Amino acid sequence: MNLSSPILVFFITIIVLSVLRFLSRTSFLHILVRCWRSFEDRFCAYQIFKVPQFNDLFQENQLYHKVSTYLTSLPATEDSDFTNLFSGSKANDIILHLDRNQVIRDSFLGARVQWSFENYCEGNGKRTLVLRLTKKDKRTILRPYLQHILSVADQIKQKNEEIKLFMNLEKNPNENGRWASVPFTHPATMDTMVMDGDLKIKVKADLELFLKSKRYYHRLGHVWKRSYLLYGASGTGKSSFIAAMARFLSFDVYDIDISNVSDDSDLKMLLLQTTSRSVIVIEDLDRLLMEKPEDVSLSGVLNFMDGIVSCCGEERVMVFTMNSKDEIDQAVLRPGRVDVHIQFPLCDFSAFKSLANNYLGVKEHKLFLSGRRKFTGWRIKFNSG
Numbered sequence: 001m002n003l004s005s006p007i008l009v010f011f012i013t014i015i016v017l018s019v020l021r022f023l024s025r026t027s028f029l030h031i032l033v034r035c036w037r038s039f040e041d042r043f044c045a046y047q048i049f050k051v052p053q054f055n056d057l058f059q060e061n062q063l064y065h066k067v068s069t070y071l072t073s074l075p076a077t078e079d080s081d082f083t084n085l086f087s088g089s090k091a092n093d094i095i096l097h098l099d100r101n102q103v104i105r106d107s108f109l110g111a112r113v114q115w116s117f118e119n120y121c122e123g124n125g126k127r128t129l130v131l132r133l134t135k136k137d138k139r140t141i142l143r144p145y146l147q148h149i150l151s152v153a154d155q156i157k158q159k160n161e162e163i164k165l166f167m168n169l170e171k172n173p174n175e176n177g178r179w180a181s182v183p184f185t186h187p188a189t190m191d192t193m194v195m196d197g198d199l200k201i202k203v204k205a206d207l208e209l210f211l212k213s214k215r216y217y218h219r220l221g222h223v224w225k226r227s228y229l230l231y232g233a234s235g236t237g238k239s240s241f242i243a244a245m246a247r248f249l250s251f252d253v254y255d256i257d258i259s260n261v262s263d264d265s266d267l268k269m270l271l272l273q274t275t276s277r278s279v280i281v282i283e284d285l286d287r288l289l290m291e292k293p294e295d296v297s298l299s300g301v302l303n304f305m306d307g308i309v310s311c312c313g314e315e316r317v318m319v320f321t322m323n324s325k326d327e328i329d330q331a332v333l334r335p336g337r338v339d340v341h342i343q344f345p346l347c348d349f350s351a352f353k354s355l356a357n358n359y360l361g362v363k364e365h366k367l368f369l370s371g372r373r374k375f376t377g378w379r380i381k382f383n384s385g
């Protein structure tokens, strides 16, 4: 035995005595609790409410909607032990939805995260999505991860081309908001619209330019919106053209029924509850302005058209229809309020032949006169941009 052995024994004895003293003061359970707490302290949680609390507008949280779309697309949802099945808007379409308290794991840039659907108000089904991740990863991945989710959800929406028609059916808001939605199934597209070919190209180019002009609008300090006036006699294809525009843009349609609007602030609230990337429609604006309804004032309508209150959302196309704009005060249609005017003429013979071809597959008929196809009466006027 050399000299270091007694010193070693001395130190080992001291350590053993200290551990015994520590254990005599602290029960094993306490140690376990401490370990668990320090493990839990590493995590943080974020809640995404379906309808934000204290939101009098009952406006659905778009982040909730997009995160649900994203989670539904993950293979982990299919692998989950308990998943709800729903039919989709298309035939034979099946949608998976996680059940309450089921957990789904995902990873992003090497970090692991965990999602769960939870009810924050037992009984009435108010739902929230909870994201859990470590505090260490929070700083580096939270924002990029959420941005990633938003862009994946947008891509899924575009791929599915599933657009919705929203209608304001009742005057009083309820828990689900002011808008009721159904899948938008109007069959009109830019291809099926019968109109002057040049005009169709101009409209498509205008819409495409609008989509790319976010920076331009921001630089000028304008709300990123574009307004169209479609005018012409009844049955000349204005509503079909709105459907074709929505399909071309893959935007949802919000069709405002003024008779279900209780006052100017209700009109504002409806606009606030529309989402970005949408077409907002007021049909028969001329009738509305002539009849001067009691509930909604002219200034309420003009503010709506200016999009003053729409500054909290972006990428909106507003469409107003009229039978005729002759009697309308020019201030209502001034540039900025309405950017593009498109006239829809009565059907001429060449338009009739195209419609017969589109709807009935009749290309030639003995009653059809030969001659060049020329559409007459279509007119487009750009007020701005």
Ligand SMILES: Nc1ncnc2c1ncn2[C@@H]1O[C@H](COP(=O)(O)OP(=O)(O)OP(=O)(O)O)[C@@H](O)[C@H]1O
Pocket: 192, 193, 194, 195, 232, 233, 234, 235, 236, 237, 238, 239, 240, 241, 355
């Ligand atoms: N230019 C067109 N191209 C394709 N279809 C058209 C055209 N014009 C009219 N139609 C067809 O005629 C029908 C009536 O058209 P639509 O409802 O779009 O007209 P509208 O101008 O909106 O009428 P209203 O002002 O009464 O609402 C639809 O079935 C539509 O498909």
